[in-house]
Amino acid sequence: MIRKIANHQLYLLILSYFKEMIREPGILFWGIAFPILMSLGLGVAFTRKSDVVRKVAVINQPGLEASQPHANLKIIDFLDKHAVRDTVPGNENLTYRINLPDDKMGNTILLFQQTGWNEAMVLLKRGNLNVVMEEKNGKISYHFDPLNPDAQLTYLRLSKLFGNENPEIIANNDHVEPLTLSGTRYIDFLVPGLIAMGVMMSCMWGLSYGIIEKRSKKLLRRMVATPMKKSYFLIALITVRVGMNFIESGLLLLFSWIVFGITIQGNLPSLILLFIAGNIAFAGIAVFISSHTSSTEVGNGFINAIVMPMMVLSGVFFSYHNFPDWSITFIQKLPLTILADGIRSIIIEGAGYKEVTIAFIILITTGVVFFIAGLKIFKWH
Amino acid sequence: MNSFPVIDVRDVYKSFKSVDAVKGIDMHVDRGQFVAVLGPNGAGKTTLVEMIEGIRKPDKGEIQIMGKKWKGNEDELHQIIGLSLQETKFIDKLNVRETLRLFAGFFGLGGERVEEIIQIVGLEDKIKSWVVNLSGGQRQKLALGIALLNKPKILLLDEPTTGLDPAARQEVWTILRKLRDKSETSLILTTHYMEEAERLCDFIIIIDKGKILKQGTLEQLLNGDGSKRKVLEFTLDNPGSSTEKLLNDSRFRIKWEGENEKGIVEFASWEEDIPVFMSFLKKSELRLKNLEFRKKTLDDLFISLTGRHLND
Ligand SMILES: Nc1ncnc2c1ncn2[C@@H]1O[C@H](COP(=O)(O)OP(=O)(O)OP(=O)(O)O)[C@@H](O)[C@H]1O
Numbered sequence: 229m230i231r232k233i234a235n236h237q238l239y240l241l242i243l244s245y246f247k248e249m250i251r252e253p254g255i256l257f258w259g260i261a262f263p264i265l266m267s268l269g270l271g272v273a274f275t276r277k278s279d280v281v282r283k284v285a286v287i288n289q290p291g292l293e294a295s296q297p298h299a300n301l302k303i304i305d306f307l308d309k310h311a312v313r314d315t316v317p318g319n320e321n322l323t324y325r326i327n328l329p330d331d332k333m334g335n336t337i338l339l340f341q342q343t344g345w346n347e348a349m350v351l352l353k354r355g356n357l358n359v360v361m362e363e364k365n366g367k368i369s370y371h372f373d374p375l376n377p378d379a380q381l382t383y384l385r386l387s388k389l390f391g392n393e394n395p396e397i398i399a400n401n402d403h404v405e406p407l408t409l410s411g412t413r414y415i416d417f418l419v420p421g422l423i424a425m426g427v428m429m430s431c432m433w434g435l436s437y438g439i440i441e442k443r444s445k446k447l448l449r450r451m452v453a454t455p456m457k458k459s460y461f462l463i464a465l466i467t468v469r470v471g472m473n474f475i476e477s478g479l480l481l482l483f484s485w486i487v488f489g490i491t492i493q494g495n496l497p498s499l500i501l502l503f504i505a506g507n508i509a510f511a512g513i514a515v516f517i518s519s520h521t522s523s524t525e526v527g528n529g530f531i532n533a534i535v536m537p538m539m540v541l542s543g544v545f546f547s548y549h550n551f552p553d554w555s556i557t558f559i560q561k562l563p564l565t566i567l568a569d570g571i572r573s574i575i576i577e578g579a580g581y582k583e584v585t586i587a588f589i590i591l592i593t594t595g596v597v598f599f600i601a602g603l604k605i606f607k608w609h
Numbered sequence: 610m611n612s613f614p615v616i617d618v619r620d621v622y623k624s625f626k627s628v629d630a631v632k633g634i635d636m637h638v639d640r641g642q643f644v645a646v647l648g649p650n651g652a653g654k655t656t657l658v659e660m661i662e663g664i665r666k667p668d669k670g671e672i673q674i675m676g677k678k679w680k681g682n683e684d685e686l687h688q689i690i691g692l693s694l695q696e697t698k699f700i701d702k703l704n705v706r707e708t709l710r711l712f713a714g715f716f717g718l719g720g721e722r723v724e725e726i727i728q729i730v731g732l733e734d735k736i737k738s739w740v741v742n743l744s745g746g747q748r749q750k751l752a753l754g755i756a757l758l759n760k761p762k763i764l765l766l767d768e769p770t771t772g773l774d775p776a777a778r779q780e781v782w783t784i785l786r787k788l789r790d791k792s793e794t795s796l797i798l799t800t801h802y803m804e805e806a807e808r809l810c811d812f813i814i815i816i817d818k819g820k821i822l823k824q825g826t827l828e829q830l831l832n833g834d835g836s837k838r839k840v841l842e843f844t845l846d847n848p849g850s851s852t853e854k855l856l857n858d859s860r861f862r863i864k865w866e867g868e869n870e871k872g873i874v875e876f877a878s879w880e881e882d883i884p885v886f887m888s889f890l891k892k893s894e895l896r897l898k899n900l901e902f903r904k905k906t907l908d909d910l911f912i913s914l915t916g917r918h919l920n921d
Pocket residue numbers: 625626628629630648649650651652653654655656657695801
């Protein structure tokens with residue numbers, strides 16, 4: 229029995245393709261490490277708030293020497309008391325920094341710098357400055373663009389600080405209750421998209437390229453000149469690919485669970501079924517586009533023509549709802565959109581069989597139709 | 610015994626877009642017969658064997674293998690045919706044994722046959738090497754090994770020794786000779802090495818530009834025009850523009866190759882023809898620089914038929 233399996237065409241083909249794949253170091257990187265790194269990079273970049281730096285100019289009174297009693301008494305007094313003085317070598321102007329820690333909304337750093345009016349305007353135009361402060365007759369005034377939300381925020385923080393004799397700088401922000409509800413963060417949006425994208429990429433590049441390369445090397449022709457069953461050739465290639473996709477996506481999910489705490493809110497078996505349907509859809513398309521050509525360049529072109537638009541449109545990285553309304557009905561019909569939205573609805577929104585049935589049917593049908601059409605025109609020689 | 614030939618090709622044509630690659634070829638191969646298809650580059654050898662292999666369909670004409678046409682008999686015919694294409698690359702990152710194992714599986718054969726084949730083609734040292742790391746010769750041997758896996762009744766080899774050094778070529782010939790002695794396998798082998806055809810095959814078909822120029826056993830081919838089997842090659846001290854014209858006046862058919870400054874003559878008898886030839890040279894005031902006697906080869910035949918060398 230074991231012997232029978234070990235000599236079976238399909239088993240040997242699967243084994244050979246599997247070896248071929250894992251012996252290619254690039255596969256392990258692009259298939260497994262790359263999506264994980266991408267989720268890590270994008271997830272961290274868009275999830276953790278980094279320190280915000282706000283720059284403030286304090287206007288020198290014209291005609292005043294550094295030694296003379298300062299006109300900006302109130303401001304400088306305050307800064308001397310509450311801020312850290314930075315000295316920049318070569319720059320005689322006074323610079324100060326105030327750190328405003330905040331555990332919920334992220335830290336803010338206020339940088340103060342004494343400049344003349346003209347210099348301040350140049351910096352403002354360059355976007356290098358948020359607010360300009362000036363003291364006239366003991367009264368502080370603020371100059372900024374009221375339409376710029378950053379400037380507004382800076383003004384609000386400054387006016388709160390300078391209005392108080394004893395400003396309390398609190399690190400524990402009790403007023404703010406962040407929404408840490410799982411499923412609302414960017415990373416929750418991203419990971420299902422990455423899984424869908426992984427399926428598409430792996431099928432299109434792995435399968436199509438694999439078939440075209442074997443045809444161009446005349447290996448396909450050589451294999452077909454034996455009693456090998458032609459269907460096994462494709463079944464084995466697809467099986468190995470889909471198996472690899474399970475491993476890749478599983479590792480990505482595991483990673484995002486450990487690092488970002490993403491869990492599957494919905495029904496796991498329905499997720500697996502949808503995932504398989506997505507694999508079938510893209511495997512079908514892959515067989516179709518590789519059915520005829522024996523030139524890897526032509527193959528590259530085909531693959532890019534299919535992969536690129538979907539990468540941009542299907543909402544893998546950012547929601548497609550920002551595209552014009554008329555395009556959205558079209559976008560929602562793309563297989564990658566259907567797969568990504570389906571996976572997202574299960575992982576984030578807790579959907580189950582009922583919600584993804586239509587997606588499932590469309591994906592399977594797409595795959596089968598393309599597969600059959602591809603087989604009809606498939607060039608074995 | 611079977612009355613029909615193992616391979617029967619009847620008036621077969623094949624054209625590509627702008628080229629007529631095969632223009633009406635007939636050939637037959639009997640059981641156990643080794644047939645060489647000899648011809649220069651682009652003669653149509655590959656096109657012809659690929660039609661016999663069932664890989665290409667003839668535009669016209671008929672091919673039968675063991676009395677069967679390809680259409681509808683693919684499974685059966687694939688079982689009894691072993692072949693190597695002119696250039697096949699196998700899966701780069703499988704090793705020799707794994708590659709043989711895969712193809713053995715296609716024929717329902719197990720590991721024992723794989724080990725036998727490794728012995729037969731002498732790749733014992735390379736069992737674990739990835740195909741991508743094999744030398745050209747080792748790859749050809751692997752391709753030959755795969756062709757032999759199923760102990761084929763019919764073996765079709767497209768230029769099995771092209772690009773090999775003489776030693777490696779000898780090894781392949783030895784393998785094939787053993788096969789001829791031990792089995793009833795019929796072979797069609799394409800080549801543009803006349804030596805390969807001469808040393809290995811019972812029957813030789815010379816083709817050029819898609820047509821058969823001449824066919825027969827080596828004896829028949831070389832004895833074709835009378836019994837002239839002796840060749841004399843010579844160079845001259847004083848070759849010039851008029852040399853060819855002078856030589857044309859002789860009663861022998863002398864072929865003068867201008868670019869090599871070399872003349873070739875065929876004789877029936879050394880004793881009778883040489884003195885006549887020498888006095889002719891003397892009369893024409895042509896002075897010999899070098900003189901070489903040798904046996905007639907298929908290349909000489911090809912030159913006399915086409916005016917070109919086989920390997921130009
Ligand atoms: N697929 C093809 N498409 C177009 N032309 C082809 C094709 N295959 C072969 N030819 C042409 O048909 C002719 C015969 O080619 P073929 O490969 O049969 O020659 P060959 O005798 O095998 O030559 P070689 O010794 O170089 O292998 C050549 O002129 C070649 O250019």
